[in-house]
Amino acid sequence: MHLALFLIFAALCVGAAINLLVQKHPINSALSLIVVMGSLALLYLLLGAEFVAAVQVIVYAGAIMVLFVFVIMLLNAGEEEVLPHSSRVAISLGIPSLVVGLTIGVWVIGHYAGLDRIAIGGPQVQHGTESFGAPNPVAHLLFRDFVLPFEVTSILVLIAILGAVVLARREE
Amino acid sequence: MVPLSYYLVLSAVLFACGVAGFLIKRNIITIFMAIELMLNAVNLAFVAFAAEWRALSGHVFVFFVMVVAAAEAAVGLAIIISVFRTRETLNVDRINLLKL
């Protein structure tokens, strides 16, 4: 059953990602991205990362993407113009690198070190009174071993807030 | 039981879509969203490995990635807003004052 769920939501992910590429209006792309994030949250649940799934939905889909949508509407970004030519460098260098990289990646992943023999998910996840990815164990790790990065990222967020306010302010 | 490699392949495909969008799209905001897509793909890989090795530090790292992505999105969009105010366009090819 895990496999079926995985396949459905993986297909949803990829479909929405490709839709993001294909759409012309940015608002459509934003909505596709929200779909991607939702699917990913479900996949995280399949992997036993409950806390991360919740955070994904709350922060990523719920805050960041909302911010994106606000900005799109604020700027009244219209449909993408069709310019007579696109960047030759980008197309000629980037797409081949992409394809090559992807091929290598898939090949490595698929045929190497027996990664495909390791299956995750399933009964192991339910073992123990404490679930694997519940907030409690994560919190233990976060506030003990990783407390310094935690504090630093808090300050980073603070600075980002200040920066965003300053940058987006209308000139008086 | 889902093999690990499936998750990793999915992550790679999503990452590739993100890169493709980053290169192809002309609207700044769309390019930004492609970057977010790439970040998400990476998060998936982290969580997958965390599940395989039962190491919760993967989750913690994903947490930090999300925090930083949020901060970056905020600041980046603020920059886009101010660029829009001066250049009146969201087309990346038009923002070329550094061109020789």
Place this chain on the structure above:
Amino acid sequence: MSLHLWIIPLLPLAGAAINGLLGKRFPKTVVNLFALGSTAAAFVYALWVATQFVGLPADQIPHIERYATWVTGGTFSAEYGTYLDQLSLVMLLIVTGVGFLIHVYSVGYMEHEGGYYRYFAYLNLFMFFMLTLVLANNYLLMFVGWEGVGLASYLLIGFWFLKESAANAGKKAFITNRVGDFGFLIALFLLIKHFGTLQYDAVFKALAAYPVEASAGLLTAIGLLMMVGASGKSAQIPLYVWLPDAMEGPTPVSALIHAATMVTAGVYMVARSSAVFDRSPIALATVAIIGTLTAIFAASIGILQTDIKKVLAYSTISQLGYMFMGCGVAAYGAGIFHLMTHAFFKALLFLSAGAIIHGLGGEQDMRHMGGLRKYMPYTFWCMSVATFTIAGFPPLAAFFSKDEILWRTWTSGNQALWLIGLITGAMTSFYMFRLWFLTFFGDYRGPHPETAGHAHGADGPHAGHTAALHDAHAAHSSDHGQGVPHESPRIMVVPLMILAVLSVVGGWVGIPPALGGSNHFDHFLEPVFLRYSPAPAKAPAGAEAHPKETGTELAFMAISVAAAAIGFLGAWFLYYKRTDLPAKLARRAGGLYTFVLDKYKVDEFYNAVFIQPIVMIATNILWKGIDVTVIDGAVDESAVGAQDVSDGVRQMQSGNIRSYAGWVALGAAAVIGFMVWTAVR
């Protein structure tokens, strides 16, 4: 006990330094004080040394003094030191004595020239180097002096450097000398390689172990290479071409350097190296042949020259040939004897010529002279003494020295060389008396006395001088009357008279036994050449002649005098009696006349064969090929290359955001690929 010989060269060096560095601000009297004072002091000291020398016991001769080590490299070392034996004593006295007289003369000659202090600084510098050459106790220090006199010669020939012909002549002298020096250097290298030292005493003692070489060997090579050096410095075939051009310099310079002292350095060197030459008959024969051929060759050119200094220049080359002929038959004493008498009469000839030129306001062409004995009586009498001397009339000096050489050439078995030497003697007499008649007899052929004021000839610097100096000379002419040929001031005439006396009596130290004397000179020098000569000391054992040979010797003397007389009569006939004849003969000889007049076109030959190819190689290969194309090209191309590279790299920064995106993706793919590859490995 040390004689402190180092003082002798250093006195003129001090004079040169003071005059050279500070002389610009000195008045002329102060310059004279330092220049003449240092030379006179050197001469007086040399006389004192001579008195000490004659008191030395025989085992202390040569008297060697070592002052300090100069160079050490591995097992080789050279030092500062002096070597005093009879040979260097003779040279020392000649150099300082004649040098001093010429300094005195120069005070009068250069009175109105610019660069007065510079002239005397160079002259003193020359004295320093020449004395170093003569007194050195090893070949390396001698080479320093050797090169130094070349330098001084260059500086003095090109004294009027603003005149292009003078500057070129200086260059020619130096470069031709250099060619000879190259041979000399290789000889020194051979000496170092095989003897490990260049000290005279060490080398000569080591030579005692070497036998006489019947065929070409090491000592032959050394001897021949030394002869190359000597032919450069002493103007023998084939490196004599610089000496006639050197007449561009002031006449006292020609007298001192190119007659009395520097050009004799080659003869001195050959005599000093007698131990080497005695052991190599081939080298010795080469010396004799070169000397003889040069003698007759130069004499033949001198017959037709019209510039008075050029005649004397070719005469010098010819007389140097005699000296080498003497050395070449192992009669080193005879060669040095002729060197000494030649110093006296040739310096006298040049100084008289200078007095004539000075008195005529710069005229050097004999075709514009004539009848000058009325105007310059003292100069006339002094020059006449010199002319009769060089022709070889007894009892004047050169008769004894030249005859000694010819006699020893005959007795050593080289009859052909003797004959050539005899013919050259006749030619010498002819051209010298030609000069004498053309200059002093007949009618004055110069410009009309009243307008003869500013006849500036080739000797003058006026071609390149500024107006101020020209005025100075004009003032000089004006207070001598309107350019009438006039006698020179006393300060110039007195040295002439002293040299005339020496030309008369100078030969009397070498009167051969055949005439009743005992040849003091040769006996005096004998120990020098016997000390290191090979065991069977056959020929060079003095001029002891069997009574039977005395008759032959007297007969030969008579033949030489007859040859001199024939030359005199020829000159008298052509240039006094029938003065129209020379022109007719010249016309009849036609091409041959022009060929000899053009000095057998040797200069043109050298130019075509050596100089033009070198110039062409230097221009095309070295300059255009290597300097411009390779060196400049490398530098320029690397700059252009850097520019091109940066031009290419610049394309990355296009200002286009999406191209940046492409580059980022490419870089990321590369990094990921690299990481995967290292992991997969």
